[in-house]
Amino acid sequence: MGGGFDFAVLIRNAPFLWGGMVLTLQLTALAVTGGLALGLVLAVLRLSRIPFAPALVAGYVNFLRSMPLILAIFWFYTLIPKLTGQSVSSFYSVLIAFILFEAAYYSEIIRAGISSVRRGQIAAALALGLSNAQAMRYVVLPQAIRNMIPVLLTQSIVMLQDTSLVYVVGLRDFLTTADIVAGRDSRPVELYMFVALTFLVVCFSASRLVNRLRRRYAL
Amino acid sequence: MGSYRWNWPILLADPYYGWIVSGFGNTCLIAVLAWSIAFPLGSAIGIARTTELRPLRLVGTIYVEVFRNIPLLAQMFLWYFVVPELLPQDWGHWVKRDMPYPQFLTSVLCLGLYTASRVAEQVRSGLEAIPRGQHHAGLAMGLTPAQVYRYVRLPVAYRIIIPSLTSDFLGVFKNSSLALTIGVLELTSQARQIEEYTFAAFEAFATATLLYCAVTGIVILAMRQVERRTRIPGTIAIGAQ
Numbered sequence: 538m539g540g541g542f543d544f545a546v547l548i549r550n551a552p553f554l555w556g557g558m559v560l561t562l563q564l565t566a567l568a569v570t571g572g573l574a575l576g577l578v579l580a581v582l583r584l585s586r587i588p589f590a591p592a593l594v595a596g597y598v599n600f601l602r603s604m605p606l607i608l609a610i611f612w613f614y615t616l617i618p619k620l621t622g623q624s625v626s627s628f629y630s631v632l633i634a635f636i637l638f639e640a641a642y643y644s645e646i647i648r649a650g651i652s653s654v655r656r657g658q659i660a661a662a663l664a665l666g667l668s669n670a671q672a673m674r675y676v677v678l679p680q681a682i683r684n685m686i687p688v689l690l691t692q693s694i695v696m697l698q699d700t701s702l703v704y705v706v707g708l709r710d711f712l713t714t715a716d717i718v719a720g721r722d723s724r725p726v727e728l729y730m731f732v733a734l735t736f737l738v739v740c741f742s743a744s745r746l747v748n749r750l751r752r753r754y755a756l
Numbered sequence: 757m758g759s760y761r762w763n764w765p766i767l768l769a770d771p772y773y774g775w776i777v778s779g780f781g782n783t784c785l786i787a788v789l790a791w792s793i794a795f796p797l798g799s800a801i802g803i804a805r806t807t808e809l810r811p812l813r814l815v816g817t818i819y820v821e822v823f824r825n826i827p828l829l830a831q832m833f834l835w836y837f838v839v840p841e842l843l844p845q846d847w848g849h850w851v852k853r854d855m856p857y858p859q860f861l862t863s864v865l866c867l868g869l870y871t872a873s874r875v876a877e878q879v880r881s882g883l884e885a886i887p888r889g890q891h892h893a894g895l896a897m898g899l900t901p902a903q904v905y906r907y908v909r910l911p912v913a914y915r916i917i918i919p920s921l922t923s924d925f926l927g928v929f930k931n932s933s934l935a936l937t938i939g940v941l942e943l944t945s946q947a948r949q950i951e952e953y954t955f956a957a958f959e960a961f962a963t964a965t966l967l968y969c970a971v972t973g974i975v976i977l978a979m980r981q982v983e984r985r986t987r988i989p990g991t992i993a994i995g996a997q
Contacts, residue, residue, distance in 0.1 A: 552971060600969065604930070605931065605933035606969070607944055608944050616958065619957065701829045702829060739825075744821075
């Protein structure tokens with residue numbers, strides 16, 4: 538350490554760090570979108586009466602939820618090239634790992650949201666002459682979505698933080714770029730503090746917004 | 757994957773077998789030690805957030821928000837690279853030169869303090885789930901506020917949150933894999949190392965995955981028994997079904 542804080546190092550490296558931030562945000566956005574889509578499919582399958590589907594989905598969800606995310610990242614990073622016989626960029630292998638992993642968590646949230654709507658509501662909708670699909674569309678889903686959106690958003694904030702784990706395969710996200718600068722310029726204190734504070738501000742503000750949303754739209 | 761050459765016996769060969777055993781041991785040890793920080797500290801913070809004292813509530817809220825909103829990996833780097841620099845000089849020297857098992861102890865501390873913020877939220881929600889009337893009834897019977905917590909609110913709260921605490925413990929068990937980023941040879945890093953030495957990627961990762969799943973399964977089954985035995989009469993507990 539050269540003594541004292543040197544914030545100029547942050548300004549000098551701002552474009553490089555910003556590039557890392559862009560990758561973090563891209564990865565989060567793609568993983569949230571993919572995870573939600575797959576999670577929705579899994580949740581519907583789990584609540585369906587298709588033979589074996591609920592048990593298979595439950596197995597998938599429990600399996601992934603008992604594995605550390607870092608291990609899942611390593612699995613896909615080393616195995617996708619071996620399985621497909623061609624090299625895949627680490628961005629895509631990590632993205633696939635995140636989507637499959639997060640889908641397990643999202644599907645549980647979506648399932649809980651749908652299950653939280655009381656049976657009597659469906660019975661009442663059917664008694665009013667709505668079809669099954671209409672009961673789902675106009676009665677169950679509007680309530681279910683209100684219940685689950687805050688939880689889905691909170692999980693997405695967790696997901697934003699989890700993307701920093703791509704560090705283990707050297708993908709240049711926000712934390713990894715900061716780590717590279719910290720090593721090159723021997724400024725670990727400034728760089729790691731900057732990363733921590735940035736995440737703190739972003740995630741804290743986001744979770745405040747989610748709380749307001751929850752209070753405003755709570756049933 | 758037709759061209760993949762299977763090599764399961766390699767895992768029983770020296771030194772790879774020993775790597776897996778010691779990695780698994782480290783993973784379990786980190787999880788248990790971190791939990792023994794997280795549980796008491798998290799309980800204290802959770803209780804602080806439900807008291808009538810505003811400063812205590814504020815401290816609890818700040819703790820939870822700070823630890824919950826910084827990525828765990830960034831926290832790991834803060835504890836390992838930044839905190840020793842910010843300590844008074846002789847403490848910093850001690851941490852950097854003389855502290856035994858620096859990576860191991862740092863990761864235990866980091867995981868323990870992070871998990872405490874999660875435990876705190878569970879304890880708080882458990883305490884808040886109990887009707888206020890029980891608190892007032894306890895006070896009316898002449899108990900002090902501390903006694904109300906000790907004999908009325910906490911025994912009920914802990915029993916309500918057993919499932920959430922179980923998943924937090926499993927969380928710290930899985931998160932112990934982050935210790936590999938500062939050089940602790942736990943289960944995931946040993947699997948990775950075996951993969952690098954032998955190219956038996958599938959075998960190494962499958963073994964690690966199996967061990968994680970086995971511990972998760974055992975903990976869940978054991979905690980269901982605990983939940984069933986400590987069930988509050990008249991409530992629904994998963995283990996009782």
